[in-house]
Amino acid sequence: xxxxxxxxxxxxxxxxxxxxxxxxxxxxxxxxxxxxxxxxxxxxxxxxxxxxxxxxxxxxxxxxxxxxxxxxxxxxxxxxxxxxxxxxxxxxxxxxxxxxxxxxxxxxxxxxxxxxxxxxxxxxxxxxxxxxxxxxxxxxxxxxxxxxxxxxxxxxxxxxxxxxxxxxxxxxxxxxxxxxxxxxxxxxxxxxxxxx
Amino acid sequence: xxxxxxxxxxxxxxxxxxxxxxxxxxxxxxxxxxxxxxxxxxxxxxxxxxxxxxxxxxxxxxxxxxxxxxxxxxxxxxxxxxxxxxxxxxxxxxxxxxxxxxxxxxxxxxxxxxxxxxxxxxxxxxxxxxxxxxxxxxxxxxxxxxxxxxxxxxxxxxxxxxxxxxxxxxxxxxxxxxxxxxxxxxxxxxxxxxxx
Numbered sequence: 001x002x003x004x005x006x007x008x009x010x011x012x013x014x015x016x017x018x019x020x021x022x023x024x025x026x027x028x029x030x031x032x033x034x035x036x037x038x039x040x041x042x043x044x045x046x047x048x049x050x051x052x053x054x055x056x057x058x059x060x061x062x063x064x065x066x067x068x069x070x071x072x073x074x075x076x077x078x079x080x081x082x083x084x085x086x087x088x089x090x091x092x093x094x095x096x097x098x099x100x101x102x103x104x105x106x107x108x109x110x111x112x113x114x115x116x117x118x119x120x121x122x123x124x125x126x127x128x129x130x131x132x133x134x135x136x137x138x139x140x141x142x143x144x145x146x147x148x149x150x151x152x153x154x155x156x157x158x159x160x161x162x163x164x165x166x167x168x169x170x171x172x173x174x175x176x177x178x179x180x181x182x183x184x185x186x187x188x189x190x191x192x193x194x195x196x
Numbered sequence: 197x198x199x200x201x202x203x204x205x206x207x208x209x210x211x212x213x214x215x216x217x218x219x220x221x222x223x224x225x226x227x228x229x230x231x232x233x234x235x236x237x238x239x240x241x242x243x244x245x246x247x248x249x250x251x252x253x254x255x256x257x258x259x260x261x262x263x264x265x266x267x268x269x270x271x272x273x274x275x276x277x278x279x280x281x282x283x284x285x286x287x288x289x290x291x292x293x294x295x296x297x298x299x300x301x302x303x304x305x306x307x308x309x310x311x312x313x314x315x316x317x318x319x320x321x322x323x324x325x326x327x328x329x330x331x332x333x334x335x336x337x338x339x340x341x342x343x344x345x346x347x348x349x350x351x352x353x354x355x356x357x358x359x360x361x362x363x364x365x366x367x368x369x370x371x372x373x374x375x376x377x378x379x380x381x382x383x384x385x386x387x388x389x390x391x392x
Contacts, residue, residue, distance in 0.1 A: 167305065
């Protein structure tokens with residue numbers, strides 16, 4: 001029987017999911033054709049059809065990480081300071097899915113810092129994220145919920161706080177359950193709104 | 197001529213420095229016997245004398261990271277809030293040496309998150325670091341420089357902020373030169389001292 005386009009798409013989704021699961025449990029350091037094949041219950045030979053080289057597998061994984069990050073559901077309800085809070089809550093590992101995604105992002109930092117092109121690309125992504133956040137900060141300043149101050153500077157601080165909280169929560173999930181992460185974030189936002 | 201103990205010690209220092217340099221430029225993902233041998237100007241054969249397996253090399257590198265972190269010079273002058281600030285400044289990549297050290301720490305997170313024993317060990321290290329910081333926070337509360345509040349909670353927030361700033365500065369050193377890192381930290385500390 002000839003394979004249909006549907007078979008092909010379904011297989012691609014299975015491969016993507018297997019790559020994702022390997023990264024979520026073993027990180028980029030453990031991302032090998034053999035590990036993906038085992039996760040998929042397939043032969044390494046089949047995998048080489050998709051990924052002729054290790055480099056192709058790593059590039060695929062980085063693309064997958066970016067796509068899944070871009071397409072993940074986001075909080076949209078808030079305005080003003082609530083919109084700043086929503087953007088930061090969207091980053092934190094508050095669900096198993098967000099934990100996997102963050103764990104893969106943190107894992108990818110090693111590869112990204114070792115590769116000048118990738119490092120530049122990551123720096124650009126984080127800068128864009130700060131730009132989007134600073135627009136929300138500026139909007140919260142217009143409503144008077146945040147005091148005046150350079151929005152880029154405030155966004156950089158908020159991004160730093162959130163990224164560092166991600167790292168802490170990944171290493172110590174029992175000490176940083178979702179409720180504590182949210183409390184720490186809300187305390188941080190409360191200090192921003194105070195006079196200074 | 198027989199080798200002396202001094203030769204042996206000197207060679208060990210050379211090997212340590214080569215391992216350190218490889219990690220600082222290529223991360224744990226790029227840490228191989230071949231790369232260390234090339235850095236040292238030695239043969240891979242000589243290196244297998246020190247590191248019979250890749251795992252032995254990785255364990256050595258993790259120990260070296262911990263030793264160099266423990267033995268690095270620290271700011272000691274401050275009391276009260278200044279002591280909190282000093283502890284956080286000691287973490288930031290404000291010098292080339294501190295940048296290398298941070299880059300290696302961030303690189304090691306991938307391996308650490310993939311290994312349950314190592315992950316537990318890292319969580320313990322970060323918890324100890326928060327404990328030490330919370331003692332300084334409590335002291336700054338006693339002097340009245342910081343407002344009342346759970347010192348552990350405040351220390352966790354400050355650690356998150358600092359770790360996240362490390363990551364941002366590693367990816368975008370031009371955007372986060374030492375002076376900007378210090379400004380962002382001082383702004384963060386200023387928000388903590390304000391009433392809330």
